[in-house]
Amino acid sequence: MKTTKTIILTLILSMISTNVMPKSFTKAEIYKYNTSVIAEMIKVVQPKMNEKKRKQVALSLYQASRKYAVDPKLMIAIISTESDFNNAAVSVSGDLSLAQINTKVWDVEFNRLGLGKIDKKLLKKDEAYALNKMGKILSILKKRHEKKDSKWYATYHSRTKKFKNAYDGKVQNKLRMIASVANNF
Numbered sequence: 001m002k003t004t005k006t007i008i009l010t011l012i013l014s015m016i017s018t019n020v021m022p023k024s025f026t027k028a029e030i031y032k033y034n035t036s037v038i039a040e041m042i043k044v045v046q047p048k049m050n051e052k053k054r055k056q057v058a059l060s061l062y063q064a065s066r067k068y069a070v071d072p073k074l075m076i077a078i079i080s081t082e083s084d085f086n087n088a089a090v091s092v093s094g095d096l097s098l099a100q101i102n103t104k105v106w107d108v109e110f111n112r113l114g115l116g117k118i119d120k121k122l123l124k125k126d127e128a129y130a131l132n133k134m135g136k137i138l139s140i141l142k143k144r145h146e147k148k149d150s151k152w153y154a155t156y157h158s159r160t161k162k163f164k165n166a167y168d169g170k171v172q173n174k175l176r177m178i179a180s181v182a183n184n185f
Contacts, residue, residue: 035062038072041178045080057085057098060128064135070142074153075134077174081167082157087127097123099134106137113140 025033039058042049049057065072082100083089095102107117115136122129138156145152157167 031062035059038062038076040181041073041076042085044177044181045076045174046085049085057127057131060131063128064131067132068135068139070135070138073175073178074171075131075138076178077171078138078153078156079134080174081170087130088124096120097130098127099123099130099137101130101133101137106133109140 035055035058038061039051039054042054042058042061046054061072061075064070065075079085079098082095083098085098087098089098089100090096091100093102094104101118101123103118103120103123110116110118118133119129123133124130138153141152141155145155149155151164151168154164154168154171158164
């Protein structure tokens, strides 16, 4: 009888007591936290980039990754593989910016999708613009290829199996480097 009363009293007290919960994070705090995590990931693959520049790129990358639902770790790994975060980079095939976007290929596709042409000048001088276009391209590739191909992101570089596999190996190496930091958060 005494045990039953104790159990009932415990249940009643647990129902009427309130838990003191910490305040939830504000959107600004979440934003700042995520950009600082992304900045640390960038630092792992590009340690020579100065802190101010790294934070600026991290902010733009965070915005693009959220807008297009693309993993920022993947974007960092691709950028590191493609251009090593050099926004002035131009490849032998004419790919531009830190995102290494081939405007000849993607202007045709963007036009077909009603998205308009990519501004080459802006692509070369504005990293936020370049990362935004990269995010859009990756979201298109993900939507088209993810169900059939676990390495869908490698089509960012090439559709040829041989080149895609070699590229995937490079991106995977960068992802492993990034994971060493990402797991600490």
